[in-house]
Amino acid sequence: ELKKPKKKKVLLMGKSGSGKSSMRSIIFSNYIARDTRRLGATIDVDLSHVKFLGNLTLNLWDCGGQEAFMENYLSQQRVHVFSNVGVLIYVFDIESRDVDRDMATYVSIISALTQYSPTAKVYVLIHKMDLITPHAREAVFVDRVRLVRQKTSEFIQGAGYTGELDLIPFATSIWDQSLYKAWASIIHDLVPNLSVIESQLGSLGVLIEAEELLLFERTSFLVVSNWTSEEGQNNPTGDRQERISNILKHFKQSISRFTGTPRNAEQFTLMEHKAGSRFSMFACKFTTNTYLMVILPPGEARFNSAKLNCQIARESFKFLDGPVTPGQSYN
Amino acid sequence: VSDQPPDLSSKGKPRLLLMGQRRSGKSSISSVVFHKLPPSETLFLESTARIQKDTLPSFMDFQVWDFPGQIDIFDNPTFDIDAMFGEIGALIWVIDAQDDYLEAVARLNVTILNLQRTYPNIKIEVFIHKVDGLSDDYKLDIQRDITIRIQDELCDHGFENAPVTFHLTSIYNHSIFEAFSKVIQKLIPRLGILEAMLTNLCRTCRFEKAYLFDVLSKIYIATDSEPADMASYEICSDYIDVIIDVTEVYGSWPRTQKYREALEGPPWNQKIEDQVASGCAESCMVLSDGNKPIILREVNKYLALVAIMKEDSYDKMPLVNMNVEVVVQGVKEFFEITKPK
Ligand SMILES: Nc1nc2c(ncn2[C@@H]2O[C@H](COP(=O)(O)OP(=O)(O)OP(=O)(O)O)[C@@H](O)[C@H]2O)c(=O)[nH]1
Ligand SMILES: Nc1nc2c(ncn2[C@@H]2O[C@H](COP(=O)(O)OP(=O)(O)O)[C@@H](O)[C@H]2O)c(=O)[nH]1
Ligand SMILES: [Mg+2]
Numbered sequence: 001e002l003k004k005p006k007k008k009k010v011l012l013m014g015k016s017g018s019g020k021s022s023m024r025s026i027i028f029s030n031y032i033a034r035d036t037r038r039l040g041a042t043i044d045v046d047l048s049h050v051k052f053l054g055n056l057t058l059n060l061w062d063c064g065g066q067e068a069f070m071e072n073y074l075s076q077q078r079v080h081v082f083s084n085v086g087v088l089i090y091v092f093d094i095e096s097r098d099v100d101r102d103m104a105t106y107v108s109i110i111s112a113l114t115q116y117s118p119t120a121k122v123y124v125l126i127h128k129m130d131l132i133t134p135h136a137r138e139a140v141f142v143d144r145v146r147l148v149r150q151k152t153s154e155f156i157q158g159a160g161y162t163g164e165l166d167l168i169p170f171a172t173s174i175w176d177q178s179l180y181k182a183w184a185s186i187i188h189d190l191v192p193n194l195s196v197i198e199s200q201l202g203s204l205g206v207l208i209e210a211e212e213l214l215l216f217e218r219t220s221f222l223v224v225s226n227w228t229s230e231e232g233q234n235n236p237t238g239d240r241q242e243r244i245s246n247i248l249k250h251f252k253q254s255i256s257r258f259t260g261t262p263r264n265a266e267q268f269t270l271m272e273h274k275a276g277s278r279f280s281m282f283a284c285k286f287t288t289n290t291y292l293m294v295i296l297p298p299g300e301a302r303f304n305s306a307k308l309n310c311q312i313a314r315e316s317f318k319f320l321d322g323p324v325t326p327g328q329s330y331n
Numbered sequence: 332v333s334d335q336p337p338d339l340s341s342k343g344k345p346r347l348l349l350m351g352q353r354r355s356g357k358s359s360i361s362s363v364v365f366h367k368l369p370p371s372e373t374l375f376l377e378s379t380a381r382i383q384k385d386t387l388p389s390f391m392d393f394q395v396w397d398f399p400g401q402i403d404i405f406d407n408p409t410f411d412i413d414a415m416f417g418e419i420g421a422l423i424w425v426i427d428a429q430d431d432y433l434e435a436v437a438r439l440n441v442t443i444l445n446l447q448r449t450y451p452n453i454k455i456e457v458f459i460h461k462v463d464g465l466s467d468d469y470k471l472d473i474q475r476d477i478t479i480r481i482q483d484e485l486c487d488h489g490f491e492n493a494p495v496t497f498h499l500t501s502i503y504n505h506s507i508f509e510a511f512s513k514v515i516q517k518l519i520p521r522l523g524i525l526e527a528m529l530t531n532l533c534r535t536c537r538f539e540k541a542y543l544f545d546v547l548s549k550i551y552i553a554t555d556s557e558p559a560d561m562a563s564y565e566i567c568s569d570y571i572d573v574i575i576d577v578t579e580v581y582g583s584w585p586r587t588q589k590y591r592e593a594l595e596g597p598p599w600n601q602k603i604e605d606q607v608a609s610g611c612a613e614s615c616m617v618l619s620d621g622n623k624p625i626i627l628r629e630v631n632k633y634l635a636l637v638a639i640m641k642e643d644s645y646d647k648m649p650l651v652n653m654n655v656e657v658v659v660q661g662v663k664e665f666f667e668i669t670k671p672k
Contacts, residue, residue, distance in 0.1 A: 034503070133375055175371050209594075211581075231590045240580045247576045254569040258562050259620035270645075271616040273574055277603050278582040295581050297594050299606035 007059040008086030010186075013073075013109055015102055016041055016065035018093035019127045022174050024048075024062055027183050027220050030263035032253050033174040044069055045081070052217055053224065053289050054321040056191055074108055078116070085117035087186060091125045092148070094132060094140065103151045110155060110165070118163045123170065123186055124148050130173040141171040180242035180249075184222045191224055193319070201227040204313050208306035211235075211279070212295040214244060215286070219264060221249040224290065232295065244293065248283070274303065282307060287314060288321040344386070345393040345518040346418050350442070351425035352435045353378065353400025356460045356502065360425065361385065361397050363502045364511055364548055370502045389545050390552065390633040390666060391519070393420075403438075416446065421454040421514050428473050428499075429461045436477060440484040447490045455495045456514050457481070463501035470499050505565045512550045512564075520669055525553035525662065532658045533557070533638070536651045541638035542567050543630070543662065546575070552634075567637040570625055574614050611659075613652070617645050624648070628655050630662050 012020045022036035028050045042064035050058040063073060063081070073081045090109065096102050113120055126144050129137055149167060156165060170182035188194070197215065204227075205213045211232035215225045223241045237243070255267040272282045277298045284307075286292035296306055349357040359373035365387055383397040396415075416422075424442070426435045439457065446453055459477060462470050478497055485493050498510035516522055529541045533555045540563045542551040549568045551559075595602055604610070612629040621642040628636045636659060640651070 130371060134372075175369070231586060234584065234587070235581070236584050237580050243576070243580055247573055251569055251573045254566055255618055255620075258566040259618060261620050266619045269617050269619050269622070271573075271614075273577060273612070273614040274607065274609070275578050275582045275612050276610045277607050278578070281577060281581060297586070297590075298603055299594070299599065300608045301599065301606065 007057065009084055010058055010060045010087045010089065010190075011081070011085050011113075012060065012062045012089050012091070014065055014091030014125075014127075015093060015096065015105065016067075018065060018091045018096070019174065020065065020089075020091050021046070021062055023091070023125075023127075023172070023179060023183070024060065026174055026179065027222070028060075030219070030249070030253060030256075032250075036174060041066060044072075052187070052220075053191065054319075055193075058190065070105060070109075074112055078112055082112045082116035085113060085120040086190065087121045087123065088113055088117075089123045089125060089186065091127050092144065094126055094128050094144065099147070103147065106148070107151055107155045110152060111159065114159075114161055114163060114165065121168065121189060122165065123168045123182065125170050125172045125182055127172045129171045129178065130175040137171065141169075145169045177239060177242040177246035180222060180245040181239065183220070184242060184245065187217075187220075187222050187224070194225065197225045197317075197320070198227065200313075200316060201225055204309070205229060208294070208296070208309050209302060210294050210296055210306065212293075214241060214293040216245065216248070216291040216293065218266065218285075218289050218291055221245045221252070221291070248291075248293075272303075274298070274300075284310065286310070287317050290317070290320055344418070345391065345515075346415075346420035347393060347395045347514065348398065348415065348420065348422045349396065349425060350398045350422060351400065351458075351460075352427065352430075352438070355400065355425040355427040355430075355435065357397050357400075357425050358383070359502050360458070360460070360500075360507060361395050364507055364550070365395060373502060387548070388633075389547055391515075393515070393518070412449075416450040416453050421456050421518065422446065423456045423458055423514065425458045425460050426477065427461050428459050428465060428470070432473075432477065436480050440481060443481070443485065443493060443495065444488055444490070447485075447488075447493055451493075453494075454514070454517055455493065456510070457495060457497045458500045458507075458510060459497060460500045462499045462506070463503040474499060505561060505568060508549050508568060509561065509564060511548065512552070515545075515550050515552060519552060521665075522553060525665060526556065528658055528661050528665075529553060529555040532654060536638075536647075536654050537641045537644065538638045539563070539641060540567075541636065544568070544571055544635050544637060546571060546629075546633055546635050563639055566625065567639065570614075570616065570627055570637060571635060574612065574627055578612070615645075615648065626651065626655070628652075628659060630659050634662065634666075636662070 012024060014020055021039050021042050025031035025036060025039065026033065042062055044064055046062040046064070048060045048062070050060055052058050063069065090106060092102060124145070126141050129141065132140050148169070152165060152167060168185070170178070172178045172182050201213050201215060211229050213227045214223050216222065217224050222245060226241060252267045253263060256263045256265070261267070269285045270282065274280045280296045280298055280303045281294065283291055283293040292310060294306060294310060296302055349361060351357055358376050358379050362368035362373060362376065363370055365385060379397055379399045381399060385395045387393060387395060424439045426432050443455055457477070459474055474497055481495060485491065498513065500507045500510045525543060529543065532538065533541050540557055541555050542564065543553040544551050549571060551564065591603060599606060614627040615624055617624050622645065623642050624640040624645050626638050626640065630636055636655065
């Protein structure tokens with residue numbers, strides 16, 4: 001009998017109150033930002049298997065950040081928590097008053113991680129950026145990241161660690177699209193068959209004369225993959241993917257309020273918009289687990305034919321819903 | 332009477348005056364409703380030191396005046412009361428429901444009494460504000476209490492029929508937009524004609540509900556005769572947001588000339604303008620729940636029609652679009668005719 005490979009963990013860590021459970025609830029459970037005020041502190045580890053695409057289940061460990069728990073992860077549960085980690089997402093609260101202490105805790109965590117999962121990727125989220133006045137955000141972020149990097153390299157030198165440790169930093173807030181940028185990037189690294197998806201999207205895009213295609217996972221509305229035409233690359237809005245994720249996710253919640261259906265339920269099957277002679281767009285239910293958004297140049301006939309072609313293309317994307325095949329790796 | 336020349340630029344433009352105690356939320360309200368500031372960012376607003384006058388480019392070019400908190404306009408010789416209240420408009424008095432409101436109510440009473448003597452036609456709209464986080468029971472209790480305190484005072488002075496209306500509002504949900512909608516609707520001459528057009532459209536196309544929106548502020552300026560409910564208003568208003576945001580991302584940058592030429596070449600061989608069915612924005616979405624479509628149709632730069640259709644009616648879209656087109660033309664004519672000259 002074939003043994004399934006053990007799924008790599010995604011660890012979510014950081015000081016209590018830094019916003020870990022809030023982010024997780026918004027991305028994967030369709031909470032709205034305001035609702036997170038009601039979340040209680042996480043007790044020990046909150047384990048969830050988030051079914052992402054058909055063949056990707058995230059093994060997410062939301063680790064309660066109160067001191068006693070942290071000490072416990074670092075001592076008794078050290079092997080249990082830190083072995084077999086694919087990704088560590090470490091969250092810093094930008095408003096925290098005791099930065100030195102936060103850094104010390106962070107270094108202990110990194111130390112345990114490099115010991116048991118030396119190949120794990122590390123994402124550093126500098127969170128609650130909305131609490132910083134807009135014009136100061138960039139500087140505050142850069143400054144904090146510099147500090148984290150400095151502490152990290154001090155540790156590496158001090159411990160004589162020989163592996164590589166590559167931090168990927170993001171500034172985030174649950175109140176804007178920055179959250180989607182960070183999480184889409186995290187997810188992007190975990191999706192299997194990405195190159196197949198990308199090349200198929202490309203062929204579809206060329207066929208229907210699209211300017212851009214965005215493929216969303218249906219619950220989180222994170223962008224799994226995208227394709228942009230040569231002309232589309234002139235679009236000056238650099239953060240458009242996460243903006244669209246945020247926009248559609250919010251709208252999904254308003255629909256749920258309107259219809260009274262659960263937030264995690266499917267909320268719409270089709271959205272079309274023809275902006276005169278500027279552009280056209282449609283977003284539709286694509287495969288069981290995905291939505292496809294198509295940006296087109298204007299034109300009624302072009303629009304109808306693109307819609308038809310996307311219907312047909314569904315077949316060749318069915319693998320996105322496929323079950324887990326034995327032996328498949330998750331990283 | 333002032334001997335200064337009247338300010339002609341503001342002549343005929345309805346005016347909304349925002350007054351109330353300091354920190355009651357006036358600047359937040361005008362920033363959120365008229366400047367699209369995200370509610371959470373109102374925490375950074377600075378205290379207003381002088382009157383902020385905003386002329387809002389919209390279907391009827393109204394003005395919003397945001398007053399500093401502690402000013403008493405009747406007690407201050409630098410204010411030209413007549414210039415302030417001489418035009419048609421409404422006084423919006425903001426009361427912080429999460430704070431002790433007795434002083435706010437007392438000042439409001441003095442203001443109403445002063446106004447009633449000279450400008451009895453000014454509408455007085457009381458926004459019982461920051462009701463987010465308050466229980467429904469508590470909200471109603473506060474509203475009852477404030478209403479009684481004001482009505483009693485007015486009765487004592489013989490103004491039983493003063494035009495005072497109460498609204499429960501918060502910038503964290505749609506209630507503030509709903510309240511402004513009601514305020515603005517009172518200022519539109521011959522609103523009934525617009526309402527009748529929408530009611531007819533709903534009947535012909537079997538719509539559940541139709542709203543005519545001021546796109547920038549998302550105030551609705553007319554709706555059909557079915558009672559407006561918060562749920563349908565919210566979804567229509569949020570839909571406008573989605574369309575505006577998507578259009579900003581994909582519709583606001585110029586494509587290259589070479590690209591356009593290629594699009595107009597084979598196999599289409601047609602000018603872009605001739606390839607599209609309408610020069611105006613047309614949008615439709617289908618909800619999973621009952622396959623209910625919601626449609627949006629741009630009327631002009633400022634106005635859009637948004638309607639919720641009956642279940643499973645996406646197939647009827649071509650017919651619906653024709654009927655909607657007729658009403659859109661009607662609305663355009665309405666505003667041509669009623670425009671202040
Ligand atoms: N202003 C602001 N508040 C946030 C943000 N993210 C989370 N919060 C708030 O922070 C508080 C704590 O959030 P949680 O998600 O419960 O924190 P946690 O990291 O899971 O805490 P533990 O489970 O104890 O480790 C909540 O009241 C959230 O509403 C953010 O981006 N900005
Ligand atoms: N909870 C809550 N707070 C609000 C609301 N509206 C405004 N505020 C807050 O009230 C404070 C004062 O608002 P501001 O607009 O400066 O008051 P002003 O002095 O009347 O102009 C700010 O911190 C706002 O964020 C609301 O609807 N709910
Ligand atoms: Mg938690």
